[in-house]
Amino acid sequence: MSAGELQREREAPSPWIVRFAALIPAGSLVLDLACGTGRHTRLLCAQGQRVLAVDRDADALRQLYGVDGATTLQADLEQGTWPLAGRRFDAVVVTRYLHRPRIDELLTSVAADGALLYETFAQGNEAFGKPSNRDFLLAPDELLDRVRACMRVVAFEQGLVAAHAGGPAVLQRIAAVGLERAWPSALP
Numbered sequence: 001m002s003a004g005e006l007q008r009e010r011e012a013p014s015p016w017i018v019r020f021a022a023l024i025p026a027g028s029l030v031l032d033l034a035c036g037t038g039r040h041t042r043l044l045c046a047q048g049q050r051v052l053a054v055d056r057d058a059d060a061l062r063q064l065y066g067v068d069g070a071t072t073l074q075a076d077l078e079q080g081t082w083p084l085a086g087r088r089f090d091a092v093v094v095t096r097y098l099h100r101p102r103i104d105e106l107l108t109s110v111a112a113d114g115a116l117l118y119e120t121f122a123q124g125n126e127a128f129g130k131p132s133n134r135d136f137l138l139a140p141d142e143l144l145d146r147v148r149a150c151m152r153v154v155a156f157e158q159g160l161v162a163a164h165a166g167g168p169a170v171l172q173r174i175a176a177v178g179l180e181r182a183w184p185s186a187l188p
Contacts, residue, residue: 013043014095016119016157020175022188023115023154024049028090031109034077034097038064044093045069054083077102084109091115098136103146112180116151118143122158124170143172151176154185 017040024030026048032041035053037060044051045067053064054073061072075083082105092110098120110116123139126132144156158172177185 011037011039013039014119016173016175017093017095017117018043019188020115020117020155021047023117023175023177023185024091028114030091030093031084031087031089033092033094033106035064036060036096038067038070040093040095041070042067049091052089088112089114091117094118094120096120098138100135107147107150110151110178112178114178114181116147116174116176118147119171119173122170122172124160128168128170137170138172143174147174147176151178152181152183152185154187 021044024044028049030044030049030051032038032044032051032053035041035055036057038053041051041053041064049069051070052073053061053070054075054077055061056074056076058074061074064070064072073083077083078099082102084105087109088111089109090111091114092106094106095118107116120143121131121137123134123137125137131137140158144153147153154175154177156174159170161169161171
């Protein structure tokens with residue numbers, strides 16, 4: 001795979017997020033946490049969502065300038081107070097990011113009838129590259145255990161993904177809805 005093809009693949013929306021974006025009603029207020037250059041912000045805005053894209057990298061956030069429906073917030077999610085205290089979102093999207101001390105705050109940011117779409121690296125990924133530090137790798141079932149305590153799980157996967165942004169990776173993925181969401185949720 002050429003460097004250009006690899007870069008395009010890394011910038012493409014996650015198939016998991018694409019699949020479960022249907023859990024987010026049109027016109028929702030969505031938090032794209034640790035959004036990077038905004039691959040999911042762009043996807044969700046194109047689907048009619050209003051997205052608050054949060055990242056600590058101001059240069060990455062500048063790439064979202066002019067995206068209709070997107071608002072940006074530069075914030076270091078790992079230092080100081082939680083920058084979104086008291087705010088609730090119709091959906092929260094997180095990919096390629098894990099900071100365990102903020103998971104409870106992240107979960108309380110999801111509205112009682114909202115949706116959570118989360119995908120990140122898990123133990124075993126160290127065999128394939130970065131991240132390889134266990135601080136940034138979920139333990140088996142860790143995401144499932146944290147989320148199902150306060151939300152209804154629509155779908156959960158964990159394991160080796162042969163082709164992920166140019167190479168194999170070990171991931172955990174979850175799609176969940178708040179307990180006040182009408183049940184059952186329609187599957188995409």
